[in-house]
Amino acid sequence: MTEARAAMGRIFRAREPRGLGEERVEGLAELAARVRELTEAVVLTDVDDAEVAAVAAQVAELTARLNTARRQEPPSIEFGADGAFRHLAGPVTGRLNPIAPPVEVAVHEDGTVRGVFTLNAVYEGPPGCVHGGVAALVLDHVLGMAAAANGTPGMTATLDMRYRRPTPHGVPLTVEAKAVRSEGRRTFVEAHITGPDGKVTVEATGMFVRPVH
Amino acid sequence: MTEARAAMGRIFRAREPRGLGEERVEGLAELAARVRELTEAVVLTDVDDAEVAAVAAQVAELTARLNTARRQEPPSIEFGADGAFRHLAGPVTGRLNPIAPPVEVAVHEDGTVRGVFTLNAVYEGPPGCVHGGVAALVLDHVLGMAAAANGTPGMTATLDMRYRRPTPHGVPLTVEAKAVRSEGRRTFVEAHITGPDGKVTVEATGMFVRPVH
Numbered sequence: 001m002t003e004a005r006a007a008m009g010r011i012f013r014a015r016e017p018r019g020l021g022e023e024r025v026e027g028l029a030e031l032a033a034r035v036r037e038l039t040e041a042v043v044l045t046d047v048d049d050a051e052v053a054a055v056a057a058q059v060a061e062l063t064a065r066l067n068t069a070r071r072q073e074p075p076s077i078e079f080g081a082d083g084a085f086r087h088l089a090g091p092v093t094g095r096l097n098p099i100a101p102p103v104e105v106a107v108h109e110d111g112t113v114r115g116v117f118t119l120n121a122v123y124e125g126p127p128g129c130v131h132g133g134v135a136a137l138v139l140d141h142v143l144g145m146a147a148a149a150n151g152t153p154g155m156t157a158t159l160d161m162r163y164r165r166p167t168p169h170g171v172p173l174t175v176e177a178k179a180v181r182s183e184g185r186r187t188f189v190e191a192h193i194t195g196p197d198g199k200v201t202v203e204a205t206g207m208f209v210r211p212v213h
Numbered sequence: 214m215t216e217a218r219a220a221m222g223r224i225f226r227a228r229e230p231r232g233l234g235e236e237r238v239e240g241l242a243e244l245a246a247r248v249r250e251l252t253e254a255v256v257l258t259d260v261d262d263a264e265v266a267a268v269a270a271q272v273a274e275l276t277a278r279l280n281t282a283r284r285q286e287p288p289s290i291e292f293g294a295d296g297a298f299r300h301l302a303g304p305v306t307g308r309l310n311p312i313a314p315p316v317e318v319a320v321h322e323d324g325t326v327r328g329v330f331t332l333n334a335v336y337e338g339p340p341g342c343v344h345g346g347v348a349a350l351v352l353d354h355v356l357g358m359a360a361a362a363n364g365t366p367g368m369t370a371t372l373d374m375r376y377r378r379p380t381p382h383g384v385p386l387t388v389e390a391k392a393v394r395s396e397g398r399r400t401f402v403e404a405h406i407t408g409p410d411g412k413v414t415v416e417a418t419g420m421f422v423r424p425v426h
Contacts, residue, residue, distance in 0.1 A: 027265045028255070034272040035248070035255050039311045041279035042241070042248050043287045043302050052240045055275050059247040062268050062275075066254035074256045074334045089256050091336055091344050098252045099312040099335055121287045122312055123304055131304050132369040133353030140346030156345040159374040166368075 020075055025088065028075075028096045035098035040120050092141035103138055103175065105145060113146040113191075115175045123169060130167040135193055135202045142177040143189045143206035150179035152187040154208035167193055167201040185210040233288055238301065241288075241309045248311035253333050305354035316351055316388065318358060326359045326404075328388045336382060343380040348406055348415045355390040356402045356419035363392035365400040367421035380406055380414040398423040 020028070038059075045052070074089035075096060089096040093103050093115070101123070105115040117138070125131030140159055147154055167173065177191035187210070192203045233241070251272075258265070287302035288309060302309040306316050306328070314336070318328040330351070338344030353372055360367055380386065390404035400423070405416045 024262060027262050027269075028258075031265050031269040031272070032255055034269045034276065035252055038272050038276045038279070039248055039252070041276045041283075042245055042311055043309065044284045045241075045279040046282040046284045047279055048282075049237060049240050051278065052244050055278055056240075056244040056247045058271070058275055059244070059251050062271055063247065063251045063254045065264065065268055066251070066258040066260055069259040069261075070254075071257045071259045073340065074337060089334075090338065091347060096256065097335060098255055121302075122310060124287060125303065126368070127286065131350070131354070132357070132372070133350035134304060136349035136353055136372060136374075137344070137346030140349055141344070144345070155339070155379075156374075156376050158376070159345070159349060159372075161349075161369075161372040161374075163369050163371070 020088070032096050032098045039098060040122050043122050090141070092138055105142060107145065107149045111146065111149045111178055113142050113149055113177045115142055116172060117175070118172050119169045121169060126166065128168060130169050132163055135167055136161050138175055139191050139193065139202065139204040140206065142175050143191050143204060144208065146177035146179050146189045146191065147187045147208040150182065150187060152179065152182050152210060154187060154210040156206055157209045158207045160205045162203045164203065165199065165201050168195060171196045185212065233301070238309070245309050245311045252311060253335050256335050303354070305351055318355065320358065320362045324359065324362045324391060326355050326362055326390045328355055329385060330388070331385050332382045334382060339379065341381060343382050345376055348380055349374050351388055352404050352406065352415065352417040353419065355388050356404050356417060357421065359390035359392050359402045359404065360400045360421040363395065363400060365392065365395050365423060367400060367423040369419055370422045371420045373418045375416045377416065378412065378414050381408060384409045398425065
């Protein structure tokens with residue numbers, strides 16, 4: 001993984017990953033989880049106007065408290081001892097990011113990346129269904145992870161989505177991605193999302209290009 | 214627009230849009246804006262562990278207050294007198310959704326859909342850049358709006374993304390989409406995101422299919 005790590009280093013060259021201790025990560029992940037729940041409550045609340053305004057004012061106070069000490073940049077990535085990396089605050093798998101579902105992802109020995117996730121009404125497009133663009137967001141991310149797991153990390157160059165049927169929200173979904181071939185700096189990766197009935201709802205192919213310097 | 218409205222009605226047939234008064238919408242939009250700011254603060258905060266835990270506990274209390282009266286579904290769409298619709302709580306343009314940037318979109322007479330937006334660190338992929346999947350999320354949404362503006366609304370069938378250069382975050386971006394042709398139930402739409410230097414960062418083509426019943 002040393003070469004892959006060097007390539008990731010080139011992509012993330014602008015930033016020296018700063019390690020966060022496990023305890024710190026857990027505390028921030030708890031906070032992000034609470035804000036994720038708050039976000040869903042905001043989208044679904046039916047409390048009266050006065051209560052909406054009162055809660056909004058209190059949210060502003062909490063924001064001010066968190067902003068008394070502020071990083072310049074999010075805690076973006078950390079490298080593990082095995083060269084694997086965690087995108088702690090990314091919008092898809094980042095446990096520290098309230099807008100991430102988050103998708104829980106595992107990288108398997110054969111380079112397959114598998115994730116499980118449930119999307120709530122916050123991610124809704126058509127009623128009862130996941131927004132098609134949210135499916136694209138999740139697929140782009142796991143495609144990129146599979147390119148990295150293949151030892152050929154890169155930036156997305158093209159992403160082709162095929163929507164087979166609606167993706168329901170509020171139920172467990174799985175996503176799976178695997179690199180299918182590499183040609184020079186280009187790596188082609190395929191992925192799909194599967195609903196609880198085992199049927200593929202969305203398929204995607206991504207082409208990733210390794211940075212040269 | 215009557216036919217287009219009927220087609221939107223078929224897509225959204227599971228739900229009778231319930232009108233929210235302007236005052237109600239403004240109050241909920243304020244709350245969502247405050248939670249959007251809180252979300253950014255969570256991703257960037259550097260306050261100590263005790264304060265992180267204290268804020269998390271208070272967020273949970275606010276969530277409980279909002280959940281004392283809860284809708285079954287988000288306030289998804291509303292039709293205007295002109296047949297146009299607003300996706301109030303959608304994850305891209307929805308002012309009532311804390312995860313939406315939100316992208317502010319205008320539909321022009323010639324059917325072009327134009328939006329302006331700024332994405333913060335919450336939407337980050339590579340350092341300083343917008344996550345490629347977030348660009349896909351935004352483009353899918355405006356492509357769908359342009360299909361509807363063309364009088365041929367539909368569900369996304371395919372979405373092809375071409376990433377030309379990194380999309381920076383923290384700066385104003387524009388997105389533009391327009392239907393280029395229709396064949397039977399299929400409508401082809403093109404869109405792109407432009408950075409502050411006027412250069413296109415990402416291009417997309419979408420094919421939308423009108424529902425038949």
